[in-house]
Amino acid sequence: MNKKALFNFLRIFVSAGLVLFLFWLMRDSIGDVASAIKMADRPLLFVSFLLFAFIMGLFGIRLRIIMRAQNLKVSLKEIVHLTFVGHFFNNFLPTAAGGDIVKAYYVSKKTGRKLHSVACILLDRFLGIFTFVLIVLTIALFVKGVIISKVIQIFLVATISGFFIIGIILFSKRAAKKMPLLDSISRLFKAEEKMKGLYDLIYNYKAHLGLLLTAIAISLLLQSGMFCSVYLIVKSLGFSIPLKNVFLLMPMIAMASMAPSINGLGVRESAFVFFFGPLVGKEGAFAISLLWLGVNFCVSLIGGGIYILSKQYGIGGMGREGRSIQT
Numbered sequence: 001m002n003k004k005a006l007f008n009f010l011r012i013f014v015s016a017g018l019v020l021f022l023f024w025l026m027r028d029s030i031g032d033v034a035s036a037i038k039m040a041d042r043p044l045l046f047v048s049f050l051l052f053a054f055i056m057g058l059f060g061i062r063l064r065i066i067m068r069a070q071n072l073k074v075s076l077k078e079i080v081h082l083t084f085v086g087h088f089f090n091n092f093l094p095t096a097a098g099g100d101i102v103k104a105y106y107v108s109k110k111t112g113r114k115l116h117s118v119a120c121i122l123l124d125r126f127l128g129i130f131t132f133v134l135i136v137l138t139i140a141l142f143v144k145g146v147i148i149s150k151v152i153q154i155f156l157v158a159t160i161s162g163f164f165i166i167g168i169i170l171f172s173k174r175a176a177k178k179m180p181l182l183d184s185i186s187r188l189f190k191a192e193e194k195m196k197g198l199y200d201l202i203y204n205y206k207a208h209l210g211l212l213l214t215a216i217a218i219s220l221l222l223q224s225g226m227f228c229s230v231y232l233i234v235k236s237l238g239f240s241i242p243l244k245n246v247f248l249l250m251p252m253i254a255m256a257s258m259a260p261s262i263n264g265l266g267v268r269e270s271a272f273v274f275f276f277g278p279l280v281g282k283e284g285a286f287a288i289s290l291l292w293l294g295v296n297f298c299v300s301l302i303g304g305g306i307y308i309l310s311k312q313y314g315i316g317g318m319g320r321e322g323r324s325i326q327t
Contacts (some may be wrong), residue, residue: 036237036287044236045291052229053299055222059083062222063124065215067107069208070116070201074107081306082106087296088303100125115194119201126166127212129258131219132251133159135227139248146244151275155252170199171206223251233291239280249275269293 060079067074074082085106086099100121108117133156140148140156168175176199205212227243227250234241256271257264272289273282280288 033283033287033290036284037291040233040287040291041236041238044232045295048229048232048236049295049298051232052226052295053302055225055229056083056087056299056302058218058222058225062127062215062218063103063120065211065218066124066127067120069205069211070113070120072107072111072113072116072120074110078110081310084300084303085307086303088300088307091297091300115197116201119198122198123202123205124215126170127215127219128223129255130163131216131223132255133163134216134220135223135247136251139244143244143248145242146248152248152252159255170202173203226250229295230288230292233288233295234280236291237280237284237287239284239288241276241279245279265293 057080060076060083063083064074064076064079067079082103086103088099089102090099104114104118104121107121108114111117136152136156137160139146140152170176224247227247230250231241231243231246234246253268253271253275257268259267261267269286269289272292273285276285276288279285
């Protein structure tokens with residue numbers, strides 16, 4: 001079994017195993033969970049769907065701002081469409097970041113600049129995760145009345161330390177040269193030159209601090225809107241959880257969803273039960289996770305529709321005019 005097949009088996013095993021474990025864990029309460037979902041406030045669920053769909057489209061703005069520094073000429077409409085398409089393909093590709101592969105592919109077809117496109121997508125993902133950490137840190141330090149459990153404390157210490165190290169590596173060549181692991185990974189995939197070029201492209205964002213701060217500010221606003229969508233689901237089930245608790249817990253659930261799996265399936269629902277369980281009970285947390293899964297899937301269908309109906313995603317699609325625009 002080669003490495004790719006092994007990894008695919010691992011993510012399928014993780015998702016299937018956790019889903020089965022959750023249903024075993026809730027085996028005596030499945031009826032209660034189903035009843036809670038059936039009695040959920042449908043207008044609130046619809047508003048949650050509309051809000052998340054709106055926010056998903058706006059995430060394209062963050063990516064376009066990042067692409068501006070690389071002079072990648074892709075229209076806002078195309079980026080918004082591609083954001084939905086990437087979200088659709090998240091249902092089939094590894095982890096919640098699987099759609100990034102699709103976005104990088106089509107942006108590179110449009111622009112003819114593969115390495116630049118990958119660098120933008122990677123930085124866009126990095127800023128998204130950084131925003132999660134920033135939200136949790138802000139809630140933990142400045143919002144009163146929030147209970148910070150040991151797990152959240154460990155999360156804060158681990159992620160802040162991790163981002164500090166990654167930040168130093170990305171924006172300090174001297175520090176990067178002292179990291180033999182990076183060279184080992186490059187040699188393993190026989191891509192030393194490409195990795196060096198990719199690193200240089202990300203490193204050069206040091207000269208675009210204002211652009212990065214703008215992208216982070218937009219990301220904070222949009223992530224907040226996404227968490228409000230989850231809050232509407234919580235309210236639709238009749239639970240009274242302070243919004244600040246949702247803002248504290250959702251970033252950790254989102255980051256947990258990036259573990260090897262099928263679009264976070266199983267991992268995400270387990271994280272919901274773990275983090276929201278003490279607030280609404282395991283049955284309530286499981287119901288929230290299933291409704292959030294449903295909202296995510298329905299929004300992803302917008303991307304599926306765009307992919308099927310838009311000519312730009314056909315054979316040659318975005319790339320037909322792209323190579324004549326940039327080299």
